Amino acid sequence: MVAMYWLIxxxxxxxxxxxxxxxxxxxxxxxxxAAFALSLMEVSPVLQWAVFCTVSLILLFATRPWAVRxxxxxxxxxxxxxxxxxxxxxxxxxxxxxxGKGEVFVNGLTWAARAGExxxxxxxxxxxxxxxxxxxxxxxxxxxxxxx
Numbered sequence: 001m002v003a004m005y006w007l008i009x010x011x012x013x014x015x016x017x018x019x020x021x022x023x024x025x026x027x028x029x030x031x032x033x034a035a036f037a038l039s040l041m042e043v044s045p046v047l048q049w050a051v052f053c054t055v056s057l058i059l060l061f062a063t064r065p066w067a068v069r070x071x072x073x074x075x076x077x078x079x080x081x082x083x084x085x086x087x088x089x090x091x092x093x094x095x096x097x098x099x100g101k102g103e104v105f106v107n108g109l110t111w112a113a114r115a116g117e118x119x120x121x122x123x124x125x126x127x128x129x130x131x132x133x134x135x136x137x138x139x140x141x142x143x144x145x146x147x148x
Contacts, residue, residue: 114139
């Protein structure tokens, strides 16, 4: 009968992991599986709980850092506005942060733009690099070869 509780806990933890995909309960599902195996061998419930806790913590601390690094390091293709960061744009309307003015042309579209520093003025036809996006405005800086 105790084996069934461990099996139910194992299934519940797996279902939660599948729903959340956050690498949160998979480690405890491994501990529940180990405790389930022990319960089939009719080991005492105290030892089953000890093995559940021990295996869960070992799995958590030994494999989670690797798993998080692996899943977060997947090459993600930038799309939409994120793909503009690092691109070269041309200033089509002088950028004056203090006046709230400025536009750049990049990837076939005109965007509102602001300089990284409020006091900086970037004149028309200057080549700039997109460094960030804030709302619907591109934050730009003068390209290195143009600033000489």
